[in-house]
Amino acid sequence: MEMARIGSTPAGGVSRLALSDEDRAARELLRSWWEAAGLRTTVDELGNMFGLRPGLDSDAEPVLVGSHLDSQPTGGRFDGALGVLAALEVVESLDAAGVATPHPIEVVNWTNEEGSRFPPAMACSGAFAGAFDVDYALELEDASGRTLAEELTRIGYRGARPVGGRGIRASLELHIEQGPILESASKTIGVVTGVQGARWYNVRIEGEATHAGPVPMSRRRDPVRGAARVLDRLYEAVRDYDDDAHLAVGEIGTHPASRNTVPAHVDFTVDLRHPEDDALTVLDASLRSLVTRVTDEMALVGDVRQIWHSPTVRFAPECIGAVRAASGALGYSQMDVFSGAGHDSVYLQRICPAGMIFVPCAGGVSHAESESITPEDAEAGANVLLHATVQLAGGEP
Ligand SMILES: [Zn+2]
Numbered sequence: 318m319e320m321a322r323i324g325s326t327p328a329g330g331v332s333r334l335a336l337s338d339e340d341r342a343a344r345e346l347l348r349s350w351w352e353a354a355g356l357r358t359t360v361d362e363l364g365n366m367f368g369l370r371p372g373l374d375s376d377a378e379p380v381l382v383g384s385h386l387d388s389q390p391t392g393g394r395f396d397g398a399l400g401v402l403a404a405l406e407v408v409e410s411l412d413a414a415g416v417a418t419p420h421p422i423e424v425v426n427w428t429n430e431e432g433s434r435f436p437p438a439m440a441c442s443g444a445f446a447g448a449f450d451v452d453y454a455l456e457l458e459d460a461s462g463r464t465l466a467e468e469l470t471r472i473g474y475r476g477a478r479p480v481g482g483r484g485i486r487a488s489l490e491l492h493i494e495q496g497p498i499l500e501s502a503s504k505t506i507g508v509v510t511g512v513q514g515a516r517w518y519n520v521r522i523e524g525e526a527t528h529a530g531p532v533p534m535s536r537r538r539d540p541v542r543g544a545a546r547v548l549d550r551l552y553e554a555v556r557d558y559d560d561d562a563h564l565a566v567g568e569i570g571t572h573p574a575s576r577n578t579v580p581a582h583v584d585f586t587v588d589l590r591h592p593e594d595d596a597l598t599v600l601d602a603s604l605r606s607l608v609t610r611v612t613d614e615m616a617l618v619g620d621v622r623q624i625w626h627s628p629t630v631r632f633a634p635e636c637i638g639a640v641r642a643a644s645g646a647l648g649y650s651q652m653d654v655f656s657g658a659g660h661d662s663v664y665l666q667r668i669c670p671a672g673m674i675f676v677p678c679a680g681g682v683s684h685a686e687s688e689s690i691t692p693e694d695a696e697a698g699a700n701v702l703l704h705a706t707v708q709l710a711g712g713e714p
Contacts, residue, residue: 321394330686335387335429336468360476364428372421378486383425393688403699419711442661445481485669487709497681507654507675514629518587523618526581544583563590636672643704
């Protein structure tokens, strides 16, 4: 609740965009808590913050535990912050119990997870994992043209530590589910087995601009009719594929947008998601053939451009097993879940065994000021994180 005061909004959420003054204040508070807990804080060139709790074996690779403190423009109090603060709770609990682990534990706060200010999302954990060049991340711009590098310098978080390039024993992240499945099933712990793949497209249907009145309907080449037919059939194709297929059309625009003109073209975005990459390949083909068929039928021209692809990620059996065992030993109700949303752990799985723990959020609502969780679920998630971390760090859970 203290962290949620930084950037708090009147409707009970937070607005803590990456590298804003609010993000700096949140980082300063976190750093003060880390230092009070005896953690050695380092910051890398992308502002990713690490707090080290040494292990018994000083040469052993660390277990990374954390999440992110940045938020959506009108975000909630728990998306990201829960995982960062629970990681601190893990090391404080180990200290209080006098427990040492063979592997070091490094708590982490990833920069710009949301990608809301500097798209795309997760670029700094991605660079840590070698998925992007560091320069690519440094040159990302916000809507006003300020770069990630400039803003890191401005808030004093362009650190000296090189980004990534080191061995990691394993990575764990506690996060709110951001969906309704755990709550509907009355389960406390989601054992996250992976993150579904996503493909993003820009689609254009071209027709012919003309006056809304004089031209007979039969002679028009109206791209809105084409877009409507494509979308209706695409929704049917996704519905008929299986229950795991997801489609969202978040942006639609006509050009020129004038009420008494048949538009020259219609642009819309398509977000397709599925836990199986093969399914996305099939749905990709459906989208393309639908656009071709409908535009041929209607004397229109279609163009489908894929602009982003995030393959399906399956988390390491070792981490899934550690989470399942911890939850079971602590007596929490649990179920396996596949994440519908992206997380920093997606990239970490490329360089080390990675895993995630979900706890329910009220109504499945997230990326909203009304986001809410119970103290009991937060405690359960932190307990599972503690025991799974100890196991991966070579200790006795
Ligand atoms: Zn998040």
